[in-house]
Amino acid sequence: QVQVVESGGGLVKPGGSLRLSCAASGFTFSDYYMSWIRQAPGKGLEWVSYISSTSTIYYADSVKGRFTISRENAKNSMYLQMNSLRAEDTAVYYCARIGGGSGWYFDDWGQGTLVTVSS
């Protein structure tokens, strides 16, 4: 069955860096767009970035210039390199597959990995 699993979260100081990973299985990873979505404690969902099957990339304004999304199809994996981290980046980060239909929808989500930015 389709599965995406995030890893790499943890505690980091303001200004620091962290790299998140998303391992996919159960589908042809190279055929799908993938995305990162985050949720600050007690808050709603916030889209972070997506990467197409051919590596076209978009970022939310809040992370542009600080975060870098990438994918490695041979390893069925997606990554999020997060630099210059701020307290407001504290959140659970979800990896999600973008559905193959016409609309922008996320049809499979991981369990999330918590990133805490604090001194």
Place this chain on the structure above:
Amino acid sequence: QSVLTQPPSVSAAPGQKVTISCSGSSSNIGSHFVSWYQQLPGTAPKLLIYENKKRPSGIPDRFSGSKSGTSATLGITGLQTGDEADYYCGTWDSSLSAVLFGGGTKLAVL
């Protein structure tokens, strides 16, 4: 403040019906498909509705979606206590070149 506007909370009795609205603009809901997600306490979001009104396999037909102009609506009939969750709408915005989510609506089944 989210670009997509949802009511913060709704409530209804078990067995009843509830609707959750999602209001946007011509650059997002007015031009693109809408999806809906259910987030049960302590869990990851789950896709409920995509392309305005389609249900993924395994989602009961108690859940329905519709769109008119720059607004979308999620309907839930035959409410159960297990439906208590946060519900989010989502879509693409052409002007922002970004995926948007509504602020979320907390459903209470009283």
